Structures are given as structure tokens and as C-alpha cells.
Amino acid sequence: MSDDASFHVPVLVDEVVEFLRDSPPEGEIMDGTVGGGGHARAILERIPDSRILAVDRDPEALERARSTLEPWSGRVRFLQARFDEAARGAGVFGPSLRGALLDLGVSSRQIDEDRRGFAFRSGEAPLDMRMGGEAEGGPTAARILNEWGQEELARLFREYGEEPRARQLAAEVVKRRASQPFSRAQDLLNAMSVVHQRPLSAKEKARVFQALRIQVNDEMAALEVALPRLRKALLPEGVLVIIAYHSLEDRIVKHTFREWSRDCVCPPGLPICACRGEALGELLTRKVVRPSATTEVERNPRARSARLRAWRKAE
Numbered sequence: 001m002s003d004d005a006s007f008h009v010p011v012l013v014d015e016v017v018e019f020l021r022d023s024p025p026e027g028e029i030m031d032g033t034v035g036g037g038g039h040a041r042a043i044l045e046r047i048p049d050s051r052i053l054a055v056d057r058d059p060e061a062l063e064r065a066r067s068t069l070e071p072w073s074g075r076v077r078f079l080q081a082r083f084d085e086a087a088r089g090a091g092v093f094g095p096s097l098r099g100a101l102l103d104l105g106v107s108s109r110q111i112d113e114d115r116r117g118f119a120f121r122s123g124e125a126p127l128d129m130r131m132g133g134e135a136e137g138g139p140t141a142a143r144i145l146n147e148w149g150q151e152e153l154a155r156l157f158r159e160y161g162e163e164p165r166a167r168q169l170a171a172e173v174v175k176r177r178a179s180q181p182f183s184r185a186q187d188l189l190n191a192m193s194v195v196h197q198r199p200l201s202a203k204e205k206a207r208v209f210q211a212l213r214i215q216v217n218d219e220m221a222a223l224e225v226a227l228p229r230l231r232k233a234l235l236p237e238g239v240l241v242i243i244a245y246h247s248l249e250d251r252i253v254k255h256t257f258r259e260w261s262r263d264c265v266c267p268p269g270l271p272i273c274a275c276r277g278e279a280l281g282e283l284l285t286r287k288v289v290r291p292s293a294t295t296e297v298e299r300n301p302r303a304r305s306a307r308l309r310a311w312r313k314a315e
Ligand SMILES: C[S@@+](CC[C@H](N)C(=O)[O-])C[C@H]1O[C@@H](n2cnc3c(N)ncnc32)[C@H](O)[C@@H]1O
Pocket: 008, 009, 010, 011, 032, 033, 034, 035, 036, 037, 038, 039, 040, 055, 056, 057, 058, 061, 081, 082, 083, 084, 103, 104, 105, 106, 107, 108, 131, 222
């Protein structure tokens, strides 16, 4: 396994490249989640003369991408930023991108690093989970567990974590923190064990940790803000490709692309069309694209939940 593969194995690479290849020849492609640079590398290798604006909020990921993409350095600009702020940060005002890619969530490397607290394998991992590290500010996972109200915690566990005992878990967190604040992964695992009264599967644990990570990094809001900004930054016929790993994120992408692709957005019952009257672009994926179970998921189990959707801006 190469160094790149141990950092993160990119998913649906052929599909990403094919959608982005079919875009205007001028302008940059923004990889808003460059991570270890796997997708960016494939784009640079396979789309001649393509140029990339490589963005990540995590300085360590960006460092890694710099080294992976070194052979193409003349065709890449790097920017440490959130993807919803990146266009402005890179001086992209008005339509100038031929394409944009968001491969949401965290990389395998981030999950594997105990000190950052994204996973639960080591009970000693701190409940931090900020992708941008301390410099980006914002609350840690521990702070959310120690400070949020019981109702808010229950909603978080239920909506982002699909935790069936969300209310009981929130109550247990509030009870426990009164005597001992939450600081390590094990504190949360202990609370979950008491609530469920049985050994929990890795998947059940992962869902609750993922819910906290999504909240710490404000991931749903970042996506909702980023989509229209990216659409505006695209050149006519520019292509937007999004890979989501959480059903709520995928739902945001699906509804947004569908809405942008409709000719008429008037409320039903209006006698004549009073809206813009023409679609902003076209859906390139009538059905969501999933990795093949036999080839890709077998090789890379973390690809299992990936869902890709693509959209092209009108001429
Ligand atoms: C699934 S990984 C991307 C892997 C990458 N496509 C590759 O081939 O190596 C997601 C990356 O997005 C970054 N990220 C997540 N949310 C972000 C945001 N709002 N703004 C910028 N980067 C973000 C994470 O730090 C992580 O490095």
C-alpha cells in the first residue's frame, strides 16, 4: 500500500473524473475537500491542462496534499479555508470555475489519529473533533457534551446520529457531567453502555461519534451555504460534483440539485408562471451513484456509504 493509500483511499474516482472532464476547458476546478489529494491527483493526471484550487480546512491535510501534488505544483493553488468561504478567500469573484468537487466528511487519516478524537477506538482520545484544529476556534465535542441542554443533545443524537435511545442518552450525559465533565472518548462510551445495557456494535458507536463531529464542524450548515456559492462561482456549463456519506447531507444535495434543475418554481395553483421560468442547470445524475459492492467497497470498506450526485450549470 502506498503512502497515499494509507492516508486516504479516494472513492468513486473514475466517476468524479468523468463528470469533471466534461466541463469548459478554461477556469480552475475547485477541490473543496482536497484531503490527501487523491481525487485532485487523478484529475491532474487524467484531465490534460486542468488546474486545481486545492482547499481544506485542516492544515495537516493540506500539507499532505502539497506533497502528493508536488509533481503538478505549477497547476495547483492551495488554500486553507472552509469550502463555504473558499471562493472569496481565493479571490474568486463571479463565475470562474469549470468545476467543483466536495468529498464530504473526514479522511481515513483523520479518523485514524487518536489525538484528534474523531473515533472511539482508543478510549483515551480527547473529545475534540475540530477539523481545523484549535486555530479555527469553535466548540470541541467535550464542550458540547458538557454545556448543551438535554433537549438539544437528544435532538443531536437523534437527527445526526439516528440513535434510537437519544433521549435516554442525553439524560445520562447530563447526569454524569454533574459529577465528572466529559473529556475522553471513554466517557461517552460509558454513558452509551449504561443506556443500552448491552455491548454496542462499532456501527452504533460510530453513529454517535459522527453526530458530534457533524455538529462540532457545523457540517450541514457549511454545505447549505456552500452549494449556492459554488453554483455562482461556476462558469456556464461548469460542473458540480458532491460525494456525501450521511443521509441528511445527501438529502440536502438531492433537493438542491433538483430545485435548480426545475424550469418553474412557482407554487402549485398559480394561473401563470411568475418565477424565473427557466432551469439554472441540469441534473447529471438522475439516480444517485454508489460505489460497486464487489469492486470498490470490498477494496475500501469506508466507501460503503458514499453517494455521488452531479449537476451542470446552464449555458
Ligand atoms: C473525505 S476527505 C477528502 C479526501 C480527498 N477527496 C482525497 O482524495 O484524499 C474530506 C476532507 O474534507 C475536509 N473538510 C471537511 N469539511 C470541510 C469544510 N467545510 N471546508 C474545507 N474542508 C473540509 C476534511 O478536513 C478532509 O480532509
